[in-house]
Amino acid sequence: xxxxxxxxxxxxxxxxxxxxxxxxxxxxxxxxxxxxxxxxxxxxxxxxxxxxxxxxxxxxxxxxxxxxxxxxxxxxxxxxxxxxxxxxxxxxxxxxxxxxxxxxxxxxxxxxxxxxxxxxxxxxxxxxxxxxxxxxxxxxxxxxxxxxxxxxx
Amino acid sequence: xxxxxxxxxxxxxxxxxxxxxxxxxxxxxxxxxxxxxxxxxxxxxxxxxxxxxxxxxxxxxxxxxxxxxxxxxxxxxxxxxxxxxxxxxxxxxxxxxxxxxxxxxxxxxxxxxxxxxxxxxxxxxxxxxxxxxxxxxxxxxxxxxxxxxxxxx
Numbered sequence: 001x002x003x004x005x006x007x008x009x010x011x012x013x014x015x016x017x018x019x020x021x022x023x024x025x026x027x028x029x030x031x032x033x034x035x036x037x038x039x040x041x042x043x044x045x046x047x048x049x050x051x052x053x054x055x056x057x058x059x060x061x062x063x064x065x066x067x068x069x070x071x072x073x074x075x076x077x078x079x080x081x082x083x084x085x086x087x088x089x090x091x092x093x094x095x096x097x098x099x100x101x102x103x104x105x106x107x108x109x110x111x112x113x114x115x116x117x118x119x120x121x122x123x124x125x126x127x128x129x130x131x132x133x134x135x136x137x138x139x140x141x142x143x144x145x146x147x148x149x150x151x152x153x
Numbered sequence: 154x155x156x157x158x159x160x161x162x163x164x165x166x167x168x169x170x171x172x173x174x175x176x177x178x179x180x181x182x183x184x185x186x187x188x189x190x191x192x193x194x195x196x197x198x199x200x201x202x203x204x205x206x207x208x209x210x211x212x213x214x215x216x217x218x219x220x221x222x223x224x225x226x227x228x229x230x231x232x233x234x235x236x237x238x239x240x241x242x243x244x245x246x247x248x249x250x251x252x253x254x255x256x257x258x259x260x261x262x263x264x265x266x267x268x269x270x271x272x273x274x275x276x277x278x279x280x281x282x283x284x285x286x287x288x289x290x291x292x293x294x295x296x297x298x299x300x301x302x303x304x305x306x
Contacts, residue, residue: 009245041222042235042238044238048238049288069194084278087283127239153285
């Protein structure tokens with residue numbers, strides 16, 4: 001099957017140097033564009049309050065990736081869930097997506113709040129959050145997901 | 154800079170064969186796992202009402218990619234925006250992300266509603282939408298974005 005080859009467009013700089021499960025909500029991070037991307041790529045971005053950050057879980061080793069089902073956070077009190085039915089980081093293609101608050105743009109850098117990614121994380125894309133792209137019907141989720149997310153932010 | 158090499162985990166099958174700007178809301182699509190991914194990857198997915206689909210804009214040619222600013226939809230009535238301040242498909246890394254409604258899981262296939270991707274689109278990841286991952290403060294966006302999205306769904 002054909003491969004898709006991506007290059008980081010930016011990198012995350014943050015005080016959070018090691019992976020932790022919880023308490024991401026107040027973390028501030030800088031996202032700095034790589035040289036190959038023009039300053040203008042950020043033009044007008046502060047018209048939006050929120051951004052979607054698409055990033056790469058670069059510290060997860062290939063042999064840790066789950067291709068079938070697994071317990072969320074390895075916790076057997078939760079149901080065993082397909083890897084595509086949970087947001088575990090050790091997943092095929094190692095992609096993370098998170099909506100953050102945009103605090104400030106400074107030329108080639110944006111400062112964001114609530115990005116659950118550690119220092120040095122490669123960023124693959126950044127998109128503005130438009131309300132039309134949020135769910136248009138009621139979101140339902142199982143109790144285990146609500147429990148897992150209790151202290152996440 | 155180091156490349157990140159991804160493989161499609163699934164492909165989109167839909168009646169929408171060509172790219173169109175608008176009217177995606179009622180479109181039903183099937184997403185079929187590739188052979189390398191186990192059936193169990195979808196286990197429990199129907200506990201969730203909505204999924205986030207991360208996909209590759211595979212029909213956009215490399216020379217069309219914008220690295221700086223551009224008019225949304227090429228419309229000069231809109232402000233010229235950085236490529237990371239809009240959701241145009243001809244963007245670095247050609248990644249699309251859309252939240253869809255899950256209609257049904259059938260073993261290795263899921264049926265979803267409102268996926269703005271055409272027949273044959275490679276899927277890079279699928280994640281459940283958890284309400285905690287939606288914006289936790291009020292979303293603000295410029296008028297041009299609201300105007301652009303008027304007939305999208």
